Amino acid sequence: MVHCLTNSVVQEITANVLLAAGAAPAMVSHPEEAGEFAAAADAVLINVGNPDPPVLEAMRSAVAQARRRNIPWVLDPVAVGGLGVRTRFAVELLDQKPTVIRGNASEVRNLHVAHEGSDAQGGRGVDSTDDPESALEAGRALAALTGGVVAISGPTDIIVSGGRVTRITGGDELMALVIGTGCSLGAVTAAYCVAAGNPYDGAAAAHVAFSGAGALAAKVSAGPGSFRNAWIDALYNGSNALPALCEIEEGE
């Protein structure tokens, strides 16, 4: 059961993707209820896309509960860098040591820069054509800072923590044309941190599942509309077959 505090654009697909991936979603964002609910959840997702002030309060409560109960929590720094409210909030949350930070290259770089106090280079929304390699050093630094894992999404995803780096290549370009594929990856990362027993393997497993399902779905899709459902079906059916559809490379 993943307690998702996420933006309203992607709530439905995030819930459906969690269900397809074998987890259970809960979206409780009332400030008073969020803390109560996080006390029963197995993991927490904090996605800072489009945050209302009361939702920021709910996020703080949920993170505090996650920390108290020592359950994994994932920070998705959506579009951090260009926008003041969420950038300050994401930097504030770094002190709460997210188990996993999951974003694209510009988000990871911007979060690192914002923490260092320099002026962030603004990302333009959630998508970035930036190469994840360009964020590897920022990812290493954030992982060192939090003691957690950083996952950088792109054509090749990079998982980094301590001295370990895993690169996962797969997926399909259509994934970038379906809203919420990245945001729901944060939610499934939270779920798989629990299932895998440790954050690094959980983050890697989530990225492998998404990439493999993307490759599988692309074969039977006529465009982004049909891809969306084929991809959810693939996540549901393919747990064993999906790793073989990705290239996975371990390094340092």
Add this chain to the structure above:
Amino acid sequence: MVHCLTNSVVQEITANVLLAAGAAPAMVSHPEEAGEFAAAADAVLINVGNPDPPVLEAMRSAVAQARRRNIPWVLDPVAVGGLGVRTRFAVELLDQKPTVIRGNASEVRNLHVAHEGSDAQGGRGVDSTDDPESALEAGRALAALTGGVVAISGPTDIIVSGGRVTRITGGDELMALVIGTGCSLGAVTAAYCVAAGNPYDGAAAAHVAFSGAGALAAKVSAGPGSFRNAWIDALYNGSNALPALCEIEEGE
């Protein structure tokens, strides 16, 4: 035209399901507009999932209008029991005598317990593997309290009011893997209360349509992604064929 005050996760699927089922949705949740709008609606749905404070105000206005105009209104006590704000609010709304209460077994039991003033056993979100039979007595009690109908969802749905009980068996396990199938059932129940001319037959017809469409869609689906659309198509096409896909049992 069903005025839906529902949670943001399921607004889109609720609207699409109402349209497929031959009704029209309207989601007006601004506190000032909700009362105005309920004055033109044919039925009202109140889904307490994830309620913002201003939306609670909008819900109160819409219920007051529904009562004044004597149109059906449905209460969906999503995740009542474990969460304080919505539990107190749902109990408060019982005084406004909902035409139909629609929930799963734990929600119906928890709502009854909360009304009695005991400590509710927390439900974990909207899904419950609980057997609807376990909530039959709570359903009877709530129906007696409100003078309305209580519908308990599960593998076999139970509709109860006064001395009458109807059990509807059908559907498919994939329904639980698509977010909003339960929440949109509340909306279609509201619509069919109007179409059927009385709440009991309306609630039963809505549950029969959902179960029948679920059984039909499961035959042509590869997973929850494709199921979602096939199920909406079945609701749209199947109105005559759907009852034959369920087992319907009348009792007391």
Add this chain to the structure above:
Amino acid sequence: MVHCLTNSVVQEITANVLLAAGAAPAMVSHPEEAGEFAAAADAVLINVGNPDPPVLEAMRSAVAQARRRNIPWVLDPVAVGGLGVRTRFAVELLDQKPTVIRGNASEVRNLHVAHEGSDAQGGRGVDSTDDPESALEAGRALAALTGGVVAISGPTDIIVSGGRVTRITGGDELMALVIGTGCSLGAVTAAYCVAAGNPYDGAAAAHVAFSGAGALAAKVSAGPGSFRNAWIDALYNGSNALPALCEIEEGE
């Protein structure tokens, strides 16, 4: 990149439709962030469906930025007429001279009447069986008032500005059974204003794409569930083939 301030029911489909149509969505509605973000966007959509008070503030900031930067902004007066808050707000925004106003016949008529100060005849939600021809004179008047373009949706869409009128016939009845096809048309209109280099041709191109994709999708759909995805696929694939699927008539 279209900055969409739109209602929560249609945020996901609006984003997916923009992506399929070759544009990029961003939904930033925090009052403080909305102005910041509009400073980087190429166009802005203001959809007044179900407006929260803080979102109204965000909309004002985004429109002010759009005006300052001289980028196109589209006003979608969803359900204006029957509901006080949004009607007053839409009339207020007319002073900011929307580049395009996009609505159905009753919305365009009601917006015109509300601006004139008479009592508007209430529209019942977003759909209207009203003939767009019934709103042609209101559309001409609003176009004259704002110096912009007015697009009236229906079985035959009408684009009007100055002495020019274009009628576009196509689509399919299933479009009215998928929530958000109208709302996402406003977003794509904003995007195509940029792509086409002028608002009139942009609005016409958006309506042609939607109608053509609707006609194409209807051929391969079993109901509104499958139609939704087939229609998004058609928008993605069909840019060259879509105009041939519509009747387009120029007039004055």
